Each structure stands twice: as C-alpha cells, then as structure tokens.
Amino acid sequence: MNYSIGIDIGGTNTCFGLVNENAEIIFQREIKTKNFPEIEDYLTELVKQIKDLISHCPEPENILGVGIGAPNGNYYKGTIELAPNLPFKGIIPIKNMLEMLLLNEGWNLKVTITNDANAAGIGEMIYGAAKGVNDFIMITLGTGVGSAIVSNGKMIYGHDGFAGEVGHTIVEIDGRECGCGRKGCLETYSSATGIRRTALSLLKQDNSPSILREIEEKDINGYTICEAARKNDALALKCIDLTARMLAIGVANAVAVTSPKKIIFSGGLSKAGDLLLTPFKAYLEENLYPVFRGKIEVELSALEENNTAILGAAALNY
C-alpha cells in the first residue's frame, strides 16, 4: 500500500497526517505555527514531527512524498510568498528547504506545495463533494474568501501559480477597503471578517433593536451573527442577506468565466448552512447570465474541515 504525507499550514496551526491510498488518515498531529516566528525553527520542529509520523507508517519505503497546502503557496515555484497571516515573511523556498532537511535525516522525499484553497479543492475533488466532477469551484469562507477552480478535471493554477482568487474579485466599485490595498473585493463582504464589518456598520447606522447590541463588540462575529439571525433578529438577517448577495455576484461572475457544474463551500462561515445558502442560491440565480441558470449545484463540503486540507495536500503526491 502507498502512503502520502499531507500538511496543512495555517496562520494558527499546522495540521499534518499520514494518509494511505484509501484516503484514510492513519496518524495525525498538529503544531502551533504562530509559535515559530522564524522559518528555520518552524521547519526543524516540522521535520522532527514528520520523522515521528514516518515511524508510525507500516511501510515507510512506500511513502510517495510530502504535500503541503499553505496560504500563498505557489505550486510552480515551491514557495510561500508574502503570506499576510503567517509568521514567516517574504518569499520562503519551502519546498527546497524541507526537501534538504528531510534528506539530511535520510529521507529522500519529494515535497509539493500549493495554496491552502487549492489543497482543499483537490481534497474535495478526490475524496469529497466534487468526486467525479470535472468543472467546479470551491469557495472557502474563512477570515478571507479563498477559492480553488477546477476546469476540464484540472486545477487552474494560471501562468504564475496564483490563479483562483475569487475572494479578490471586485464586486463593488469604490466599495469597502480591502487588506490587499484595493476597494470592493468580495472578501470584504462575504468572509467572517466581512460579515462582522457589515454588523458593526449596521449597528452604528441607527438605534434599531438587535440581540447583537447585548454582545460585546469583540464578540460580534460570524457565529454570533448567525445565532442572532436564527432568532429572527432583523439586523442579523440583514447581515446574512448582504453577505449572500455579494457572494452571489462574485460567484456569478466566476461562473461566467469557467462555467462550473458545482459550487462547494467550506470554511467557518459556511457552517451557517441553509441560513446563508438559501438566500445565496436565490441571489445566484438572479445574478447568473441566463444560459447558466438552473444548472449549477450548490453544496457544502462533505469533508471535515481540517481533513479536507490534509487529504488534498496528501493527494498532491499522486
């Protein structure tokens, strides 16, 4: 049996696992990314953990390689570049660094990297809701809005490995300021931070009653807004409505480009479930170019959140 190591590097945690060819994670660990401001220290710890993980493999000679999903991970260059939410800054040639460190430990393993959204997309394609689907878009609604786009059964990396930034398509000219330096990006509206911005702005607009006024400002987030919306709080429902509408416009525009069969949502805010999906689907139909209407399936990820990324990263070795 073949095995593969999958690593999901996030701003807070790095989760990794040993995956067999039946897509079973047979051993799993995590370390705190944010505890390692220096990439060298981080990789030293990671290699120590990988050695331990390999020691749990029934047939270590059958390990195909190491796959990594990371924010701003570049498939072509093997780098992590200017990732705003990771402690290590600049351009990190992580593929070469990790291959070298593993070789020093006697393990000649190929390292492959892609960005976190693409890794999740590959996980979804091989094991999840996109199994057998040749054309789909996976959207991750987390702190930001990530995306992975598969067309003709292949991940679209683009000429430079950075394709799939639906979260940074402009949905409103001169709209909200985005962390990327522009205005009106989808993720300023339809991410966990986006819905919080909507809530804070609506709360300041007038004095209409809302459950959210009883919550400390720091605790107003996707989760508490959804909770309030489920109790029919008018202001919280407005937040969901704007989130869904902007998301639908951004997704409808991406559909016009690649015409996917399925849209799959994952990430924290997708846990809102039908509360978000029902208005999203209605707005999507309204905003789709007519030829695409009534054709597109919208689903939540079928995989556990951390597992999708580990499985997707592991699948990079195939």
Add this chain to the structure above:
Amino acid sequence: MNYSIGIDIGGTNTCFGLVNENAEIIFQREIKTKNFPEIEDYLTELVKQIKDLISHCPEPENILGVGIGAPNGNYYKGTIELAPNLPFKGIIPIKNMLEMLLLNEGWNLKVTITNDANAAGIGEMIYGAAKGVNDFIMITLGTGVGSAIVSNGKMIYGHDGFAGEVGHTIVEIDGRECGCGRKGCLETYSSATGIRRTALSLLKQDNSPSILREIEEKDINGYTICEAARKNDALALKCIDLTARMLAIGVANAVAVTSPKKIIFSGGLSKAGDLLLTPFKAYLEENLYPVFRGKIEVELSALEENNTAILGAAALNY
C-alpha cells in the same frame, strides 16, 4: 498535405475558407447570413458553397473536416442555442444537420462547432498572438464583448460548453441594463454599443461643446467617438476613459480567476489601439490583485479579423 474547412458565422455575414496545414487560407468566400431567415435555406446555400470550395482543393481526400465558429455555438452539443443576433431562432442542431447534408452530397466530413469567441481564441493560440502561451484570455470588443479563456493550454468550455462570458460579468451593481436581462454587465460599457451609450448619455447630461454634437445621432459609434478623441475632444475622451476603466475592472476580475499571462484584444473597438489600450493598461494595473501586477501582457490580435475566426474554426479539426 492536410486541409480543413473553417466557417465563421456572424449575424451579418458567414465567411468561410479552405485552410491548409500551414495555416494558409487558399480559397475564401462569404454569404449573407441575414438573407436566410430559415436554417434549412441557409444550410442548403452553405453546402452548395462548400462543394464549390472543395472543388478548389488540390487534394480533396485530405480534407479533415469542417469547423464552425458561431455565436452561442456549443462545442459539446454541436448546437447553436438562442443566438440573439442570428436570423435562425431556438436550438439548432447544426452539426448533425450539416453532416447529413454533406453526406447526401457524398462528403463524409465531421463537423465541429464552438462559439465565435472561442474559435477566434483558438485561431490566436495556433497562429496568432497567443502562439505558445498556455494561459491567456482573448477579448473581442464588437457589438458585444466576447471572450475565450485558455488555461493549461486548453480552451475552457466549462461543464456545459458555455464558459468564457467575461462580457457578462457584472462590473457595476444595478448598473446599465443589458440585453441579457440583467444590469451592469461589462458589455453594456465596453463594447461598441456600450461606448455609444456612454456618448449619448454624456451628450444629454449638459451642453459642453463636443465634435460629436455635429454628428447625427445614428452616426455616433466607436469609430466616430475614437476619431473625435484623437482630436482631443473632451467628451469623446471621457467615453474612452469609462470604456477602458470598466473593461479593466472586468478583466482584472477574470485575471483573479484564471491568472493568464496575456490579454489579447480583437474586434472593431480594439482598432482604437493605444487610444484605448493605454488607459486600459493603467486601470488594469490599478485594479489587479497585487500579486498579478506587472506580469500581464496586453496585446492586439496579430491576425486579420475575419481570418482569425476562419483559422480558429479550421483548427477545430486538428
């Protein structure tokens, strides 16, 4: 030597040619599409012309097939579907109809169809400005805004064959009414009809002097607006500016999805050349997600307009 027949079906004319494997059009003709309200009459005439064209082929036994580019042509289904600018309405199974008619004449030729923008994109990829480029977007600025998107060296058709509608991405929420029934589509701003709308609207806004006031309303079009702009007419320059800005936002959004190396423009309005491309490039850089800045080449099609589509359609047979 192999030969291929390429047909470019437009609302006004149908151009077709016999193309050899060196991409030379060795015989070329056209018929008036709009003279044939019934598809049967149209195809009867087309088959007559194809027979004549075949009679000009030095080795008719080496004709590989017939390729067609047509508005709303569907590569997977072999149909033309609900094309607003063609005389024949509904869903036309043109592939099967034409194969049958040719067979009746003793010619067993395979017919392949795609939409006109995709055919032009294939022409550009095989013979033109996108030769050797694996990731590009071709934008046709005509009556509407068409597009063809190539990723990993393959045309993106999407799950249903209708991908590549950058002209129908929404660039302005609740913006101009579009022929497709929605509002704010790119083509309502940045097509030949879009720039005319801009001019008419600016002319009505106030009484500022403009060369365009001396022209009959029916003659205000992409060509006359560009002519006025070249004479530094302030109102005409405003039209160009809005056209370029909206186009840049739509293209920047498509870039965020597929990360192309090149953007190639063709079509009547692209003849504005640097008058349009210079502001477009500036707005594009401004509106690109930072990771894509400074990387993307913008070019005009290197092929003659009609030829691109005929060559692209012919290339469908390879």
